[in-house]
């Protein structure tokens with residue numbers, strides 16, 4: 001049985017707690033959150049203990065693995081603490097918003113051999129993964145274009161925007177990672193980014209964005225387009241199109257049922273797509289945890305590494321550089 005400490009019992013932390021306890025090979029031992037109300041609630045719901053400090057949870061001899069789902073600025077400190085204590089680590093994306101902190105963390109944990117997986121859950125979505133496999137197996141011939149549409153149902157509140165650190169590093173980072181995943185060993189080398197706050201007053205107030213488009217190019221010449229919005233009135237719009245010399249694969253939106261309505265006013269009308277990420281990627285969140293458990297058990301390299309987290313942040317940084325300079329930016333992963 002792998003015993004876990006959970007850092008952060010907010011929106012995604014609550015979900016991870018339930019996933020840990022529903023896996024037959026793991027259990028939740030400790031929960032730590034600076035909001036003690038949250039940690040007490042999650043500990044009670046999952047038959048675990050509230051830790052009084054991060055150290056108590058992470059360095060406990062009863063703990064084998066640490067799942068970091070706390071606010072982003074805490075991630076590198078907890079990764080370092082857990083690595084030095086020899087624990088397996090699952091850390092939510094992004095590793096941090098500041099590449100300097102990410103590089104420092106990389107130095108501090110260098111040579112420590114513990115499994116460390118980053119929470120890019122979309123790689124584990126069965127449909128997106130099929131699209132990736134189609135690229136690997138050349139089912140659509142030579143890959144020429146990759147198009148990702150990723151739109152949230154509604155904008156977050158102003159407090160979230162103040163803390164999240166900006167659209168590209170917090171949200172688009174998933175699409176940068178998914179692009180890297182589908183491209184495999186063909187690195188993204190250039191990016192042009194456009195963005196604006198078109199409708200969300202909170203985004204305007206915080207100098208953030210609510211709408212964005214990106215064009216990227218890979219080393220082999222594949223063109224990649226990503227478009228994002230923080231408001232799609234019809235739900236969480238998640239589509240991936242992989243286009244090549246022999247055809248196209250689409251990983252389309254998913255709806256909770258397969259009902260189609262035909263009446264006087266509409267034909268072939270369907271219920272709305274999933275509302276947001278917890279519902280849409282339910283299977284992916286479980287499978288990413290299963291993969292993490294497998295890498296602990298089999299002592300294999302996790303499927304999404306620290307380097308993947310760092311590379312996605314480097315693309316996000318280049319995207320901001322492009323937005324600000326109004327130029328296409330060459331991406332340097334060093």
Ligand SMILES: NC(=O)c1ccc[n+]([C@@H]2O[C@H](COP(=O)([O-])OP(=O)(O)OC[C@H]3O[C@@H](n4cnc5c(N)ncnc54)[C@H](O)[C@@H]3O)[C@@H](O)[C@H]2O)c1
Pocket residue numbers: 007008009010011012013032033034035038069070071072074092093094119120121170277
């Ligand atoms: N992979 C995904 O799909 C996905 C989705 C949502 C969030 N996330 C990531 O997960 C992380 C948490 O996001 P969220 O939406 O759950 O946010 P949230 O604000 O709901 O939860 C964050 C929690 O961290 C706690 N916290 C803050 N400082 C802490 C500290 N020093 N020690 C312990 N706990 C602390 C807060 O009290 C809060 O309960 C973020 O890094 C976010 O980017 C990933």
